[in-house]
Amino acid sequence: MNCETALVLIYDLVDGEILPKDEILLKEHLAICQHCQTTLKSIEKAEKIYKHEILVTPAPDSVNTITKQVLENKNVFSLQSKKPYWSTKRIVYYLGTMAASFAAFIYLAGSLIIVNLASKIDLTSAISNTSSSNFNLDMSFSQFIESDLLNLLSTITNNISQSTLLKDLAIILFLVSLQFTISYLFTQNKIKQDNKL
Amino acid sequence: MNEIEPTFEAKLVERILKGDESAFAELVAQFHKRIYSIAYRMVGNVSEAEDLCQEIFLRLYQKLSQYDPNLPLTPWICRIASNTTINYLKRRGIKTMPLEIMVNLKEKERPIADEHATPEQAMIVENRDKKLQSAIMELPENYRLAFTLKYVENLTSEEISEIMNIPRNTIKTWLVRAREALRGKLINEL
Numbered sequence: 290m291n292c293e294t295a296l297v298l299i300y301d302l303v304d305g306e307i308l309p310k311d312e313i314l315l316k317e318h319l320a321i322c323q324h325c326q327t328t329l330k331s332i333e334k335a336e337k338i339y340k341h342e343i344l345v346t347p348a349p350d351s352v353n354t355i356t357k358q359v360l361e362n363k364n365v366f367s368l369q370s371k372k373p374y375w376s377t378k379r380i381v382y383y384l385g386t387m388a389a390s391f392a393a394f395i396y397l398a399g400s401l402i403i404v405n406l407a408s409k410i411d412l413t414s415a416i417s418n419t420s421s422s423n424f425n426l427d428m429s430f431s432q433f434i435e436s437d438l439l440n441l442l443s444t445i446t447n448n449i450s451q452s453t454l455l456k457d458l459a460i461i462l463f464l465v466s467l468q469f470t471i472s473y474l475f476t477q478n479k480i481k482q483d484n485k486l
Numbered sequence: 487m488n489e490i491e492p493t494f495e496a497k498l499v500e501r502i503l504k505g506d507e508s509a510f511a512e513l514v515a516q517f518h519k520r521i522y523s524i525a526y527r528m529v530g531n532v533s534e535a536e537d538l539c540q541e542i543f544l545r546l547y548q549k550l551s552q553y554d555p556n557l558p559l560t561p562w563i564c565r566i567a568s569n570t571t572i573n574y575l576k577r578r579g580i581k582t583m584p585l586e587i588m589v590n591l592k593e594k595e596r597p598i599a600d601e602h603a604t605p606e607q608a609m610i611v612e613n614r615d616k617k618l619q620s621a622i623m624e625l626p627e628n629y630r631l632a633f634t635l636k637y638v639e640n641l642t643s644e645e646i647s648e649i650m651n652i653p654r655n656t657i658k659t660w661l662v663r664a665r666e667a668l669r670g671k672l673i674n675e676l
């Protein structure tokens with residue numbers, strides 16, 4: 290046995306958790322190793338200090354103070370953070386979740402709305418308008434935005450009747466409120482996880 | 487750790503759950519020295535130890551309805567103390583006091599030393615405790631918690647493993663490393 294292994298077994302010994310077969314091996318090693326004998330003595334002294342001096346005495350009135358504090362605050366989540374419900378962290382998290390889920394909704398629902406709108410307008414004419422302004426693959430994105438996308442958008446807006454616009458606004462409103470609710474629930478859950486025992 | 491009989495513990499909890507405030511005071515009186523010691527050893531100063539200690543008892547009170555009266559109360563309380571401490575340290579995070587400030591805390595910031603025979607002895611113990619506490623504060627938090635639980639509650643590595651929900655062999659390794667680090671710092675006292 291080397292001294293490194295012996296050290297682990299010395300701790301098992303002082304903890305009273307050593308296996309009988311290991312104890313025999315350790316005793317054999319200790320009999321021939323001065324270094325480990327010294328280590329054992331030093332560890333035994335240290336153990337006495339830990340055992341006898343680990344406890345500290347709280348302030349004399351602390352039982353009353355604690356009892357009173359706890360009973361007064363039994364419905365507060367944490368004494369340390371008796372902060373208002375809408376803490377900065379919560380607000381930031383809420384807005385973050387909202388922005389993220391809003392982006393996701395726009396990505397998914399946006400395409401649906403476009404399809405919905407496109408079906409109501411003369412998309413062929415809109416597209417033919419844009420392609421008439423020499424759309425080609427070499428065109429940069431900003432150029433496309435400037436010329437063709439604006440062209441397309443104006444064609445779309447011109448083609449939507451007021452009633453369909455209201456209908457689509459209602460859909461958007463519904464989606465926004467839905468994602469408000471979702472981000473609220475996410476926030477709640479996240480805060481709960483943070484504070485979980 | 488078996489000062490109170492399980493049946494007594496169960497009755498005490500039952501009384502607290504029925505709204506008996508004096509029963510809760512009894513529970514606090516029973517455990518507060520050990521809980522406070524865990525808190526102090528983990529944070530290293532009196533004011534935070536008092537905060538953490540209160541937080542542990544608050545959590546204990548709030549969770550009491552989940553306590554299974556067929557199981558011993560102490561390990562259950564230790565688990566709450568351990569989890570609350572881990573959360574407290576996580577929340578406190580970077581606010582950790584630098585060690586130099588902690589060690590040089592003014593007298594009233596130090597815990598009241600346990601009664602000792604003579605003033606000389608008390609002085610020796612106090613100086614040693616300063617060294618011990620600053621060495622404990624240098625340990626990683628998980629080693630510190632395993633070490634503190636072991637000596638405050640007089641637990642085996644198996645019991646610590648159950649409380650901290652960490653494999654027993656890992657706890658054993660942490661305890662060997664923690665104590666070797668402490669022994670290195672306390673070598674002049676040994």
Ligand SMILES: [Zn+2]
Pocket residue numbers: 291292295318322323324325
């Ligand atoms: Zn050796």
